[in-house]
Amino acid sequence: MTHGDEPDGDRPSDAAADVGVGPWPGGPDAWPRDAASGELDPRYDPELLAHGDRRNVVDRYRYWTVEAVVADLDTRRHPFHVAIENWQHDLNIGSVVRTANAFLAAEVHVVGRRRWNRRGAMVTDRYQHVRHHPTVDDLLAWASTAGRDGTVLPVLGVDNLPGSVPLEGYPLPRACVLLFGQESVGLSDAARAAAQDVLHIAQFGSTRSINAGAAAAIAMHAWVAQHAGPRPAA
Incomplete structure (x- = not known):
């Protein structure tokens, strides 16, 4: 399990440098500290406090270390997982990971090639x-053993296939894996066979299919609409 390697293009552009917040107001004397010891609150990163935080995080996590953010998210992650096949270096996976983070998925599973x-x-x-x-x-x-107390997590495929059932109105299990196929070819034969059910997203225009990243976002939001409570304050 990993939180990911350095992405390409992580250096902020001049425009991106205007995003976020500057150094903590008042300087080091005003930095958040433990009331008992007087030491810096361990959740906070002294580099970010000193120089500002330009990251793509909600306000509640400004100036926090990566480890502190992950630890806090881990206390309230949702029990659904997202899996996507990656046989041809699918460019949608980054978008799926970003959306999974937004909806607080337990994990993203990349099936096939390790690199994405x-x-x-x-x-x-x-x-x-x-x-x-x-x-x-x-x-x-x-x-097969990833559910609570070692039980099976049901795997649900998402693809516009003959015999698939509508996502709309489908009672998604609270703990489950939403499985998506490679862009352009959809779920592989092995993935179709693995799925307890295959769900499709209703479409009303002329296009035969929608982008895998968009489909994943719709399916994750369908889970959130059924199971998630109020989001925490920003």
Whole structure:
């Protein structure tokens, strides 16, 4: 399990430098400290306090270390997982990781090639657990004991296929794996066979399919609409 490697293009542009907040007001004497010891609150990064925080994080995590953010997220992650096949270095995976972070998925599972393009993740892979499985069978072996008390996590495919059932109105399990296929080809035969059900997203225009990253976002939001409580204050 990893929070991800350095993504391509992580250096901020001049425009991006205007995002976020500057140094902590009042300087080091005003930095947040432990009331008992007087030491710097361990959640905070002294480099960010001194120089500002330009990261893509919500305000409640400004100036926090990466480790502190991940630890806090881990206390309230949702029990759904997202898996996506990666046989041809799918460019959508970064977007899927970013959306999974936004909806607080337990983990993202990359099935197939280990390497994936992190640019679309916008550095959110530092805060999102990502696990690799070489094959669909490996994903299934993991899911067979990944539920509470070692129970099976159901795997649900998402693809516009004959015989699939509408995502709209489908009672998604609280703990589950949402499995998406490679862009352009969709779920592999192995992934279709692995899925308890295959769900499709209703479409009303002329296009035959939608982008895998967009489909993942819709499916994750469907889970959130059914199961998530109020979001924490920013």
